[in-house]
Amino acid sequence: MRLSDLGQDSLGIWFIDINDEDDSTIKNNSSNRGIFIHSLLIALGFTENVGLLKTSGLIMLYPDLKKSASWKGNGSKAFLMMVKKAA
Secondary structure, three states: OEHHHEEEOOOOOEEEEEOOOOOOOOOOHHHOEEEEOOHHHHHOOHHHHHHHHHHOOOOEOOOOOOOOOOHHHHHHHHHHHHHHHHO
16 A cells, blocks of 8 residues: 555545555456545554655555565555564
């Protein structure tokens, strides 16, 4: 996920923009959408982390994640590892 896919709407509500820009792909046109970010993630510092990554000049939300056949497979594996470490 690119940091540019994260933003706020006109009311200041944070969301993820799912789109087919740059090297992203979606299944069909109706897959283009915005998904609101849960307030608990915001309270845990998610948006501050996004700001720090942007300030550092990074482009991706998970900069250490490497693309193989797809971002999705590696992203799922990385997320599972984070969950296991937190448990």
